[in-house]
Amino acid sequence: MNFFFRPLLCLLLGLVFASTANAENMKKIGNLDVHYMAIGATFLTPEIAKAYGIERSRYNGLVNISVLDNSQKNTPAKTVVMMGKARNDLGQIKSLEFREVKEGMAVYYLAQIKYSHEETIHFDIDIIDGSEKHKIKFSQKFYVD
Numbered sequence: 001m002n003f004f005f006r007p008l009l010c011l012l013l014g015l016v017f018a019s020t021a022n023a024e025n026m027k028k029i030g031n032l033d034v035h036y037m038a039i040g041a042t043f044l045t046p047e048i049a050k051a052y053g054i055e056r057s058r059y060n061g062l063v064n065i066s067v068l069d070n071s072q073k074n075t076p077a078k079t080v081v082m083m084g085k086a087r088n089d090l091g092q093i094k095s096l097e098f099r100e101v102k103e104g105m106a107v108y109y110l111a112q113i114k115y116s117h118e119e120t121i122h123f124d125i126d127i128i129d130g131s132e133k134h135k136i137k138f139s140q141k142f143y144v145d
Helices: 005-023 046-052
Strands: 026-029 032-040 060-069 081-088 093-096 099-103 106-114 119-129 132-142
Touching (some): 026 132, 032 119, 032 132, 060 081, 081 106, 093 106
Antiparallel strands (some): 081 093, 081 119
């Protein structure tokens, strides 16, 4: 595993599980456990942002989604097709371009989103698992630091 991937994986998983413990940022959809979060890109170190091609800016957010197969022992990561849109309170819609990242047994999907100070973004995500299509929706308020 590349030197830069381990810190990102640890950071993202730590944030997912910390967020899950506090805000339950996980949804069970059939045989899938979908963990999701949206954070300001400045939470990433410059080295990790560079390694993943993520624009680290006060006005740039990162959406991270991982999908686990809860029908199998140890709930392994699941490869799916991820698409989505983001909408702010003014009704402006932005398409999300997810990039699949694989690190060992982990699989997660990253997308970037621009935002303004104290802007709430509403996410509408489609997860395609073979012939099944699932949706998750969540909102995140972003702050410029």
